[in-house]
Amino acid sequence: MKILVCISCVPDTTTKINFTADQKEFDTQGVQYIINPNDEFGLTRAIRLQQSHGAHVTVVTVGEVSCEQILRKCLAIGADAAVRIDAHPNDGYFVAKQLEAICIKQPFDLIITGRESIDYNGGMVGGMLATLMQLPYVTQCVGLEINGDQALMQREIDGGNEHSKANLPVVIGAQKGLVEEKDLIIPNMRGIMQARQKPLLVEAPLTIEAKSQIEFYEKPKPRGPVTLFDPSDVDGLLNALQNQAKVL
Amino acid sequence: MAVVIFIETQNGKASKTGLELLSYGRSIAEATSASLIAVIFSDSDTQELTDHGADVIYTVDTATDSNFNLERYSATLSEICALEKATIVVVSSSSEGRYLGPSLAVKTGATYLSNAVALPTTYNPLTVKQSCFTNKGFAISESMSSCTVLSLSSNAFGIHPQPGRGEVKTYPYASTKSKLEVTKVEHAQESISIADADIVVSGGRGLKGPEHWHLIEDLASTLGAATACSKPVSDLGWRPHSEHVGQTGKPVASNLYIAIGISGAIQHLAGINASKVKVVINNDPEAPFFKAADYGIVGDAFEVVPRLIEKLKALKKA
Numbered sequence: 001m002k003i004l005v006c007i008s009c010v011p012d013t014t015t016k017i018n019f020t021a022d023q024k025e026f027d028t029q030g031v032q033y034i035i036n037p038n039d040e041f042g043l044t045r046a047i048r049l050q051q052s053h054g055a056h057v058t059v060v061t062v063g064e065v066s067c068e069q070i071l072r073k074c075l076a077i078g079a080d081a082a083v084r085i086d087a088h089p090n091d092g093y094f095v096a097k098q099l100e101a102i103c104i105k106q107p108f109d110l111i112i113t114g115r116e117s118i119d120y121n122g123g124m125v126g127g128m129l130a131t132l133m134q135l136p137y138v139t140q141c142v143g144l145e146i147n148g149d150q151a152l153m154q155r156e157i158d159g160g161n162e163h164s165k166a167n168l169p170v171v172i173g174a175q176k177g178l179v180e181e182k183d184l185i186i187p188n189m190r191g192i193m194q195a196r197q198k199p200l201l202v203e204a205p206l207t208i209e210a211k212s213q214i215e216f217y218e219k220p221k222p223r224g225p226v227t228l229f230d231p232s233d234v235d236g237l238l239n240a241l242q243n244q245a246k247v248l
Numbered sequence: 249m250a251v252v253i254f255i256e257t258q259n260g261k262a263s264k265t266g267l268e269l270l271s272y273g274r275s276i277a278e279a280t281s282a283s284l285i286a287v288i289f290s291d292s293d294t295q296e297l298t299d300h301g302a303d304v305i306y307t308v309d310t311a312t313d314s315n316f317n318l319e320r321y322s323a324t325l326s327e328i329c330a331l332e333k334a335t336i337v338v339v340s341s342s343s344e345g346r347y348l349g350p351s352l353a354v355k356t357g358a359t360y361l362s363n364a365v366a367l368p369t370t371y372n373p374l375t376v377k378q379s380c381f382t383n384k385g386f387a388i389s390e391s392m393s394s395c396t397v398l399s400l401s402s403n404a405f406g407i408h409p410q411p412g413r414g415e416v417k418t419y420p421y422a423s424t425k426s427k428l429e430v431t432k433v434e435h436a437q438e439s440i441s442i443a444d445a446d447i448v449v450s451g452g453r454g455l456k457g458p459e460h461w462h463l464i465e466d467l468a469s470t471l472g473a474a475t476a477c478s479k480p481v482s483d484l485g486w487r488p489h490s491e492h493v494g495q496t497g498k499p500v501a502s503n504l505y506i507a508i509g510i511s512g513a514i515q516h517l518a519g520i521n522a523s524k525v526k527v528v529i530n531n532d533p534e535a536p537f538f539k540a541a542d543y544g545i546v547g548d549a550f551e552v553v554p555r556l557i558e559k560l561k562a563l564k565k566a
């Protein structure tokens with residue numbers, strides 16, 4: 001079984017988000033990058049399938065050279081090979097098209113993306129890739145078992161879970177629940193050493209146009225100070241919620 | 249020219265977010281002299297859709313297919329979009345809307361822009377404000393296609409009823425053979441989902457253990473609210489993952505968010521910041537949540553919450 005895990009490099013979750021003075025770009029100064037958390041749940045599931053089913057796991061990212069440290073981390077976690085498509089990820093459609101090209105060149109049985117990336121929150125790469133390739137797609141995936149050539153999946157829906165099955169290949173959008181937080185793999189020294197020997201290929205991108213572009217950014221408006229009530233004065237709080245905020 | 253809205257249903261009826269999408273679509277239709285097309289995969293009463301702005305309503309009878317079906321829904325919608333020459337399609341930011349949007353965009357050759365938080369600022373080309381970095385910023389993005397699929401952040405626009413023409417048509421459900429077979433759907437009993445809730449009551453590690461969750465549940469049921477929790481609470485197994493909210497959990501955009509015993513870590517706040525009014529109850533006056541909240545009580549949850557429940561019950565009776 002061949003698995004492709006699509007990785008997005010995103011700012012660490014504690015990053016204070018700032019934009020350049022002209023508001024045209026995200027200010028990357030001092031920003032630490034991490035594996036997008038949703039993708040990391042997916043990668044961990046893939047590594048478990050490597051262990052249980054002898055699957056071969058390739059990680060891929062569409063990104064600039066700075067993303068290679070993240071791919072190396074994925075290799076240290078246990079992926080067998082890495083591919084970097086050498087392009088700035090202009091928009092979700094652009095990324096999905098680049099990934100499609102990789103999947104056409106080299107077929108995979110299982111393609112794992114994250115439910116969404118925590119930077120642009122588009123939640124679109126998996127769904128677009130699946131539609132481009134006419135493959136079944138399950139997002140918000142909180143369960144995945146492989147049984148022969150079938151995938152058994154669970155999708156978290158508003159207020160419940162939907163179970164489904166499909167023949168491989170399938171595309172999923174991973175999130176927490178697909179594996180538990182405690183199952184995430186922290187690379188050890190051996191993994192880090194081995195990662196240096198594993199292949200990290202750099203591929204030229206397809207020349208295609210993105211379908212959207214960001215004109216400028218804005219920060220949220222600063223908010224007013226909190227209004228505090230004494231622990232004995234829940235009436236005061238309820239009164240404010242009813243008559244001032246009008247939310248009760 | 250047409251604006252097409254995908255109306256989600258709940259028990260066969262248009263959902264509240266569906267009505268919000270209609271209000272949003274109505275404003276776009278007025279601004280661009282387009283007609284507003286509502287598509288609903290149910291044979292429910294359409295009067296409500298007319299009252300909320302629909303000029304044309306397509307009802308699609310899915311017969312035996314009682315679950316949301318990505319392939320068949322997006323095939324049906326893309327046919328209707330082509331027929332009506334849609335320039336803007338709006339879906340919600342619920343799990344269905346965000347599941348459908350990217351697929352529909354590929355099928356129709358449209359641009360997909362997620363998490364719109366306001367009306368477009370221009371229409372030719374279309375530009376719209378989207379939330380990004382999990383509500384820590386906004387991007388003003390331009391679509392470079394003649395058709396754009398937008399997902400609207402829930403509660404970003406509100407419901408403003410304004411009647412449309414209300415012409416009702418039926419449309420056949422696409423016969424596309426689905427590659428995905430739904431085998432079972434489990435619904436949590438009777439609970440209000442975080443996505444739909446006007447009010448969300450959320451508990452953190454400050455509640456000390458799952459045995460104290462009746463406080464959160466009682467407060468929530470008194471308010472008709474959904475229950476939620478911080479990440480460590482779900483990691484510890486005190487509550488199910490489906491209740492975990494924040495940057496790596498579910499997003500919350502309710503009218504009122506009540507945080508009890510939650511410190512207000514940046515990853516937690518990012519996911520709930522889109523809520524309109526935030527209340528925090530925490531015994532530590534230095535908890536970061538107080539900097540992000542509108543109202544707060546510095547106090548012990550085990551004293552304050554029972555008092556709140558009692559007062560609310562009395563208010564309800566009055």
Ligand SMILES: Cc1cc2nc3c(=O)[nH]c(=O)nc-3n(C[C@H](O)[C@H](O)[C@H](O)COP(=O)(O)OP(=O)(O)OC[C@H]3O[C@@H](n4cnc5c(N)ncnc54)[C@H](O)[C@@H]3O)c2cc1C
Nearest residue numbers: 452453454478479494495496509510511513516531532549
């Ligand atoms: C990559 C990453 C992603 C993350 N994603 C998320 C996410 O999506 N969502 C999320 O929530 N977290 C997330 N976190 C975790 C986050 O950093 C915090 O650790 C977490 O939010 C803290 O949860 P808490 O507030 O319940 O617990 P704590 O930080 O332990 O806070 C408990 C609070 O309860 C108060 N308290 C204690 N006793 C009482 C009492 N009797 N009455 C009233 N108050 C009391 C304390 O003063 C304290 O402020 C993420 C972290 C990382 C690294």
